[in-house]
Amino acid sequence: MTFEEKIREIRGYVRKMELLDHTRAVLHWDLEVNTPPGGVKPRSEALGYLAGETHKLTTSPVVGEYIAWLEEQQLEDPVHKAMLRELKRSYDRMTKIPAERYMAFARLTSEAQSVWAEARKRNDYEMFKPYLQQILEFQKEFVGYLGFKANKYDTLLDLYEPGLTTETLEHVFGELRDKLVILLRELQEKGTRPDNSFLNGKYAEDAQRALNERALRLIGFDFQKGRMDVSAHPFTTSFANGDVRLTTRYAEDDFLSSLFSTLHEGGHALYEQGIADDLVGTGLANGVSMGIHESQSRFYENFIGRSREFWLNFHKDVAAAFPQLATVTPEQFYRAVNIAQPSLIRVEADELTYSMHIIIRFEMEKALINDELTVDDAPAVWSEKYASYLGVAPSNYAEGILQDVHWSGGMVGYFPSYALGNLYAAQIYNTMLKDLNVPTLVASGDLSPIREWLREKIHRHGAVYTPSELVVMVTGEPLNASYFVEYLKNKLFEVYRIN
Amino acid sequence: MTFEEKIREIRGYVRKMELLDHTRAVLHWDLEVNTPPGGVKPRSEALGYLAGETHKLTTSPVVGEYIAWLEEQQLEDPVHKAMLRELKRSYDRMTKIPAERYMAFARLTSEAQSVWAEARKRNDYEMFKPYLQQILEFQKEFVGYLGFKANKYDTLLDLYEPGLTTETLEHVFGELRDKLVILLRELQEKGTRPDNSFLNGKYAEDAQRALNERALRLIGFDFQKGRMDVSAHPFTTSFANGDVRLTTRYAEDDFLSSLFSTLHEGGHALYEQGIADDLVGTGLANGVSMGIHESQSRFYENFIGRSREFWLNFHKDVAAAFPQLATVTPEQFYRAVNIAQPSLIRVEADELTYSMHIIIRFEMEKALINDELTVDDAPAVWSEKYASYLGVAPSNYAEGILQDVHWSGGMVGYFPSYALGNLYAAQIYNTMLKDLNVPTLVASGDLSPIREWLREKIHRHGAVYTPSELVVMVTGEPLNASYFVEYLKNKLFEVYRIN
Numbered sequence: 001m002t003f004e005e006k007i008r009e010i011r012g013y014v015r016k017m018e019l020l021d022h023t024r025a026v027l028h029w030d031l032e033v034n035t036p037p038g039g040v041k042p043r044s045e046a047l048g049y050l051a052g053e054t055h056k057l058t059t060s061p062v063v064g065e066y067i068a069w070l071e072e073q074q075l076e077d078p079v080h081k082a083m084l085r086e087l088k089r090s091y092d093r094m095t096k097i098p099a100e101r102y103m104a105f106a107r108l109t110s111e112a113q114s115v116w117a118e119a120r121k122r123n124d125y126e127m128f129k130p131y132l133q134q135i136l137e138f139q140k141e142f143v144g145y146l147g148f149k150a151n152k153y154d155t156l157l158d159l160y161e162p163g164l165t166t167e168t169l170e171h172v173f174g175e176l177r178d179k180l181v182i183l184l185r186e187l188q189e190k191g192t193r194p195d196n197s198f199l200n201g202k203y204a205e206d207a208q209r210a211l212n213e214r215a216l217r218l219i220g221f222d223f224q225k226g227r228m229d230v231s232a233h234p235f236t237t238s239f240a241n242g243d244v245r246l247t248t249r250y251a252e253d254d255f256l257s258s259l260f261s262t263l264h265e266g267g268h269a270l271y272e273q274g275i276a277d278d279l280v281g282t283g284l285a286n287g288v289s290m291g292i293h294e295s296q297s298r299f300y301e302n303f304i305g306r307s308r309e310f311w312l313n314f315h316k317d318v319a320a321a322f323p324q325l326a327t328v329t330p331e332q333f334y335r336a337v338n339i340a341q342p343s344l345i346r347v348e349a350d351e352l353t354y355s356m357h358i359i360i361r362f363e364m365e366k367a368l369i370n371d372e373l374t375v376d377d378a379p380a381v382w383s384e385k386y387a388s389y390l391g392v393a394p395s396n397y398a399e400g401i402l403q404d405v406h407w408s409g410g411m412v413g414y415f416p417s418y419a420l421g422n423l424y425a426a427q428i429y430n431t432m433l434k435d436l437n438v439p440t441l442v443a444s445g446d447l448s449p450i451r452e453w454l455r456e457k458i459h460r461h462g463a464v465y466t467p468s469e470l471v472v473m474v475t476g477e478p479l480n481a482s483y484f485v486e487y488l489k490n491k492l493f494e495v496y497r498i499n
Numbered sequence: 500m501t502f503e504e505k506i507r508e509i510r511g512y513v514r515k516m517e518l519l520d521h522t523r524a525v526l527h528w529d530l531e532v533n534t535p536p537g538g539v540k541p542r543s544e545a546l547g548y549l550a551g552e553t554h555k556l557t558t559s560p561v562v563g564e565y566i567a568w569l570e571e572q573q574l575e576d577p578v579h580k581a582m583l584r585e586l587k588r589s590y591d592r593m594t595k596i597p598a599e600r601y602m603a604f605a606r607l608t609s610e611a612q613s614v615w616a617e618a619r620k621r622n623d624y625e626m627f628k629p630y631l632q633q634i635l636e637f638q639k640e641f642v643g644y645l646g647f648k649a650n651k652y653d654t655l656l657d658l659y660e661p662g663l664t665t666e667t668l669e670h671v672f673g674e675l676r677d678k679l680v681i682l683l684r685e686l687q688e689k690g691t692r693p694d695n696s697f698l699n700g701k702y703a704e705d706a707q708r709a710l711n712e713r714a715l716r717l718i719g720f721d722f723q724k725g726r727m728d729v730s731a732h733p734f735t736t737s738f739a740n741g742d743v744r745l746t747t748r749y750a751e752d753d754f755l756s757s758l759f760s761t762l763h764e765g766g767h768a769l770y771e772q773g774i775a776d777d778l779v780g781t782g783l784a785n786g787v788s789m790g791i792h793e794s795q796s797r798f799y800e801n802f803i804g805r806s807r808e809f810w811l812n813f814h815k816d817v818a819a820a821f822p823q824l825a826t827v828t829p830e831q832f833y834r835a836v837n838i839a840q841p842s843l844i845r846v847e848a849d850e851l852t853y854s855m856h857i858i859i860r861f862e863m864e865k866a867l868i869n870d871e872l873t874v875d876d877a878p879a880v881w882s883e884k885y886a887s888y889l890g891v892a893p894s895n896y897a898e899g900i901l902q903d904v905h906w907s908g909g910m911v912g913y914f915p916s917y918a919l920g921n922l923y924a925a926q927i928y929n930t931m932l933k934d935l936n937v938p939t940l941v942a943s944g945d946l947s948p949i950r951e952w953l954r955e956k957i958h959r960h961g962a963v964y965t966p967s968e969l970v971v972m973v974t975g976e977p978l979n980a981s982y983f984v985e986y987l988k989n990k991l992f993e994v995y996r997i998n
Contacts, residue, residue, distance in 0.1 A: 019548040022541060026526055038724035038741025042521060046738075049518040053552070225537035239545075242537025 003073070007080065010066050011281035014083070017057050018283065022239045024050050029245055031110060032231045044110035051106030055099040063091050079282055082464045086283050089162075096145040105138045109410040116408030117232040125379055125397040132407055133375045136368055139412050143369070153366045156413030160290040161420060161467065166366060169416055172481060173359050176419070177389075179485050180352055183492065187340050187352075191496025194335035198328055203255040211255065211321040212248060212262040215314070219300055220451035221266050225273050233405035234261045234347070236297075238272035241285065245269075255322065256337060257348050260301050264347075267300030268293055270451055274459025288463040290414060292470060294421025295428060296454065302351050302422075303429045303487075304450070308334045309443035338495045342390035344399045352488055353390060355422065360385045361404075361415040369412065424471060426484035428458075431475045502572070506579065509565050510780035513582070516556050517782065521738045523549050528744055530609060531730045543609035550605030554598040557589050566590060578781055581963045585782050588661075595644040604637045608909035615907030616731040624878055624896040631906055632874045635867055638911050642868070652865045655912030659789040660919060660966065665865060668915055671980060672858050675918070676888075678984050679851055682991065686839050686851075690995025693834035697827055702754040710754065710820040711747060711761040714813070718799055719950035720765050724772050732904035733760045733846070735796075737771035740784065744768075754821065755836060756847050759800050763846075766799030767792055769950055773958025787962040789913060791969060793920020794927060795953065801850050801921075802928045802986075803949070807833045808942035837994045841889035843898045851987055852889060854921065859884045860903075860914040868911065923970060925983035927957075930974045 001009075024047065031043050057063075070084040094102070112131040119128035139156060148155045151166040158164065187193075209228075216228065226244035236246040246265035248258050271287050279285040287293040304310055311333040318333070319326040340350050346357035364381060367373035373381060382401045387393045394400030406414050432438060436449055457474045471479055493499060500508075523546065530542050556562075569583040593601070611630040618627035638655060647654045650665040657663065686692075708727075715727065725743035735745040745764035747757050770786050778784040786792040803809055810832040817832070818825040839849050845856035863880060866872035872880060881900045886892045893899030905913050931937060931952055940948055956973045970978055992998060 015544075016548060019541075019545045022545045023522060023526060023549065026529055026545075027522060030525055030529060034726065036723055036726055036742055038721070039738060042518075042739035042741060045514075046518045046521045046525075049515060050522065222537070224535055227533065227535055239538060240541035242541060243535055 006069065010070075010083070013057075013062065013066065014087070014283045015281040017054070018281065018285070020050065020054055020057060024054070025237050025239050028110070029237050029239075032113065032233075032235070033229045033247060035114075037114075040111060040114045044107045047110040048103045048107035052099055052103040055094055055097075055102050058090050058094040059099075063087060067091060078464050079279070079284065082284050083282050085466075086463060093146060097142060098145075101138075101141065105142075105410060108134055108138065109408065112408040112410075113405065116402070116405065120232065120398050120402045123396045123398045123402070125402060128402060128408070129375050132378075135407060135410055136375065136412070138410070140369060140371075151366070151370070153369045153413065156365075156369065157416060158413075160411075160414050160417050162289060163466075163468070164291070164416065164420070169362060172423075173355075173362060173416075173419065176355055176481060176485070177359055180355055180488075183485070183489055184340060184342075184352060186498065187492055187496045191493070191498050193341075194339050194495060195332070196336035196339055198325070198332065199256065199336060200253075201322075201324055202252055203322055205250045205252070207321045208250050208255045208258050211317060212259060214317050215259060215262055215305075216266050216269075218314070218445065219263065219266050219270065219304065219447050221269055222273055226269055228262070234265050235405070236265045236268035236272070238269075238286065240280075241273055241275045241277065244272040254348075255318075260305055260337075261347060263305040264297040264301035267297035270300070270454070271296040271459050274451070274455035275462040276460040279462045279464070282462075284463040286463055288461075288465065288470060289467045290417035291420035291424060292458070292467050294417045295424035296421075296458070298418070298421045299425040299429065299454075303425060304442060304447070306334075306337050306351065307439070307442055309439045310334075311337075312443045313445045335495050338492065340492055340496075342392050344386065344392055344394050345403055347403075351422070352492060355419050356389045358415050358419040360389060362419075365412050365415065420479075423479060423481050423484045424467075426487045427471065427475050427477075427480055428454075429487070430483050505568065509569075509582070512556075512561065512565065513586070513782045514780040516553070517780065517784070519549065519553055519556060523553065524736050524738050527609070528736050528738075531612065531732075531734070532728045532746060534613075536613075539610060539613045543606045546609040547602045547606035551598055551602040554593055554596075554601050557593040558598075562586060562590050577963050578778070578783065581783050582781050584965075585962060592645060595646075596641060597644075600637075600640065604641075604909060607633055607637065608907065611907040611909075612904065615901070615904060619731065619897050619901045622895045622897045622901070624901060627901060627907070628874050631877075634906060634909055635874065635911070637909070638868060639870075650865070650869070652868045652912065655864075655868065656915060657912075659910075659913050659916050661788060662965075662967070663790070663915065663919070668861060671922075672854075672861060672915075672918065675854055675980060675984070676858055679854055679987075682984070682988055683839060683841075683851055685997065686991055686995045690992070690997050692840075693838050693994060694831070695835035695838060697824070697831065698755065698835060699752075700821075700823055701751055702821055704749045704751070706820045707749050707754045707757050710816060711758060713816050714758060714761055714804075715765050715768075717813070717944065718762065718765050718769065718803065718946050720768055721772055725768055727761070733764050734904070735764045735767035735771070737768075737785065739779075740772055740774045740776065743771040753847075754817075759804055759836075760846055762804040763796040763800035766796035769799070769953070770795045770958050773950070773954040774961040775959040778961045778963070781961075783962040785962055787960075787964065787969060788966045789916035790919035790923060791957070791966050793916045794923035795920075795957070797917070797920045798924040798928065798953075802924060803941060803946070805833075805836050805850065806938070806941055808938045809833075810836075811942045812944045834994055837991065839991055839995075841891050843885065843891055843893050844902055846902075850921070851991060854918050855888045857914050857918040859888060861918075864911050864914065919978075922978060922980050922983045923966075925986045926970065926974050926976075926979055927953075928986070929982050 027043060027047055027050070031040070035043055067084065067088050070080070070087070075081045075084065108131070112135060115131050116128050119125065140152070143152045143155045146155050153166045157166065157169070212228065225242045226246070229245065229247045230249055231247040232249065234246070234248050236244065238244045246262070246269045248262045248265065250258050271293060275285050308330070311330040315328065315330045315333050338350065340352040342353050343349055346354065349357055360382070363385065364373065364378065368378065379397065379401050383393050432453055436453055438450060441447060441449055458470065461470070465473060468478060526542060526546055526549070530539070534542055566583065566587050569579070569586070574580045574583065607630070611634060614630050615627050618624065639651070642651045642654045645654050652665045656665065711727065724741045725745070728744065728746045729748055730746040731748065733745070733747050735743065737743045745761070745768045747761045747764065749757050770792060774784050807829070810829040814827065814829045814832050837849065839851040841852050842848055845853065848856055859881070862884065863872065863877065867877065878896060878900045882892050935948055935952060937949060940946060957969065960969065964972060967977060
């Protein structure tokens with residue numbers, strides 16, 4: 001068998017794993033978007049069964065042989081190297097976890113997401129607590145199988161951002177928090193808070209949906225290769241680069257929340273739609289890490305959506321959707337969407353205080369996984385941290401500990417990706433400005449060169465390069481948090497009319 | 500191992516087959532209802548892959564052992580007997596078909612359904628023709644594997660109505676056709692055709708949807724255990740008795756088409772929602788045959804939906820949805836929806852001429868499978884048959900040979916189930932009248948005793964009893980076509996004011 005024939009054989013096997021992933025993703029998406037109450041239990045069973053099939057495919061002895069063969073070759077093509085890296089990663093991890101436990105976890109988290117959605121609606125933490133407890137027990141059990149060096153939490157972080165450690169995050173977040181606290185104080189003391197009272201009003205869901213669709217078309221989302229739906233917590237999933245689905249949700253009194261969440265998910269979706277066709281069958285046709293993924297979503301949500309130039313163009317679409325806002329100027333919109341204001345809901349937070357929401361979750365997850373915090377005490381600690389870091393306190397669970405979907409889906413260790421995404425996004429944006437006149441493009445409403453730049457530099461590569469390789473390839477240097485703080489300071493001093 | 504332990508082991512295995520069926524059904528439903536154009540190819544690949552998994556599970560040597568063990572037992576429980584029957588049926592069939600060909604057929608039909616929907620929209624038979632050709636080749640190839648006695652078409656009929664033969668159908672349909680032709684002539688010559696001109700108008704989709712939902716609630720559809728969506732061709736699918744999904748479609752100038760199609764699919768859905776919980780894991784938690792399934796859909800569409808009493812109650816809902824119809828009397832509605840009028844579209848046909856649409860498809864399928872007709876000649880033959888049997892001719896493919904989804908989905912041999920469904924429905928209705936005062940219940944708007952009667956006698960049993968066993972259990976005699984003709988004659992003579 002020639003090298004090419006063997007590679008083709010391996011790709012055939014990997015394609016089966018991809019089709020199974022596709023299948024599970026469809027069942028998950030449908031569970032969040034469409035499934036009636038009576039369908040949750042059988043769906044959870046089906047997802048448990050399919051998790052077992054994934055376990056089988058991933059840990060099959062034939063995969064061990066493929067890995068051994070690939071390791072013996074002098075691999076030159078970065079795609080082949082990355083195939084080896086990813087096959088090894090999932091094989092090493094999955095062979096340590098008993099199939100039966102992996103399946104049980106899949107069943108639990110499928111069911112828990114519906115329970116969470118209902119508990120959030122009813123503002124009932126007790127309803128969700130036993131599920132949270134079980135999910136944390138599973139996570140600790142899995143850390144036991146997988147092992148850890150310095151901190152149990154590292155093993156979970158590694159799932160979403162390979163190589164990321166608790167120690168690194170403590171350092172980065174410590175510095176970030178200090179700088180942001182100073183910046184926030186300066187704005188509050190010396191700045192002029194923009195007015196946003198003109199946003200009070202009612203916004204019909206149909207009009208919001210149409211506006212979101214306009215925003216998605218504007219950034220270059222292809223509706224022939226994807227769709228937008230409604231779910232309890234916005235998310236994006238990809239079944240293939242030709243079928244990428246994002247969700248949003250609607251509140252009658254706040255169209256901006258849905259708009260920015262749509263731009264955020266749209267950023268994720270552009271990444272997945274932009275992955276090269278020829279990565280099908282390599283296991284690399286997906287975003288490389290959640291940190292890089294969040295850089296794309298936070299880029300479109302904030303660097304684009306909260307820019308002055310975006311509102312120079314988009315205000316007319318808003319006025320068309322909501323005639324009561326026809327007299328609002330672009331500058332008024334721009335300043336209103338950049339108010340730095342401690343608040344309770346992470347996904348609605350401004351760019352400055354957003355990181356504090358992440359730091360709180362990081363600290364809580366670290367404590368929960370290391371048995372330094374119980375699920376009974378968690379809501380009180382949540383409130384204390386919000387009071388201490390942001391000076392606000394939730395009046396109920398729905399705007400407190402029940403606000404996020406992640407834990408119910410078993411995604412403990414995910415949140416830091418968001419903060420990392422902000423840092424990556426600022427650094428990438430800084431490089432993009434050297435190639436493109438971004439403000440002019442955004443003001444003109446022609447955002448396609450921006451999408452093409454990102455597609456060429458980032459999207460098309462899927463998971464071929466590691467996050468650290470990619471950030472150096474794109475920006476010429478490793479992750480550097482200073483771009484983000486610098487960007488925020490410049491922008492917010494101007495918005496708040498300081499100096 | 501005790502008898503009970505072995506049965507539990509077998510049920511555990513069968514449950515895996517059910518969960519895989521659930522999975523494939525979700526992917527199919529999503530393909531018809533939600534998938535954007537870019538998602539069709541990868542979805543077809545995924546469905547091909549999953550068909551292979553079904554093939555593996557169904558033909559595994561362990562199934563052969565289960566069958567052998569079951570055959571050795573003195574089975575008494577009808578559920579155990581039926582488990583053996585169904586396991587044997589799928590094992591015997593599937594072991595004869597090569598896995599690779601079964602997978603290729605699944606890929607083809609998944610893709611073909613999207614091509615068909617597009618071809619129908621564009622009125623382009625040439626676009627669909629190569630797919631139809633390949634599907635027919637596959638069907639003939641499968642008949643080759645499975646064998647046949649008198650007629651190749653028998654093997655396909657058996658998939659949807661076990662035991663049904665071409666010869667039986669030729670006999671039943673011959674007699675039916677003769678009687679219906681006489682009845683239609685009598686109506687036309689001696690009767691007074693009801694007026695339906697008051698139905699001309701525009702009906703907003705939102706209002707149609709709300710009206711359909713009311714109709715579904717009226718017949719007892721449980722929205723906690725199912726949902727209603729839109730697709731190119733209406734269908735019903737079940738992922739579990741707690742998650743049953745039906746679809747409809749909307750035409751702005753005809754709300755009755757969507758309403759009757761919703762009642763039809765609602766009848767299918769009640770069957771699936773009514774299957775007993777304890778059949779989970781037996782492989783019997785589904786309708787027993789398509790003939791029995793169609794008896795439930797045609798019952799709600801026609802015996803209920805086209806009854807005088809239905810309109811006595813429902814006309815006020817129609818008036819609320821469409822104020823322009825507020826002055827139409829129940830009697831006007833009743834007579835208008837019972838006009839016997841040769842037409843082009845099967846799903847919109849009246850009860851009398853409907854069977855002629857089925858007979859045409861039966862004759863064409865029989866000819867296509869036996870190489871007595873080519874896909875090139877099929878549209879012309881279609882037109883000839885419509886002209887000869889119904890006196891109408893399609894002016895385009897969309898209202899001719901491209902109108903039905905079945906062939907694109909690989910369902911050759913399905914159509915006769917509809918005609919059979921009419922016959923079963925009339926016979927079941929005749930028995931129901933002995934237990935329930937159906938007209939009074941329908942007029943009062945309390946249809947729950949009707950659903951409960953059907954649930955008790957038919958729905959809850961799933962596939963435990965064969966169609967012929969079931970019809971005798973319910974009605975006390977084998978299938979008897981005379982009830983249907985009698986019912987039609989009585990009703991239509993009255994509607995057409997003859998005597």
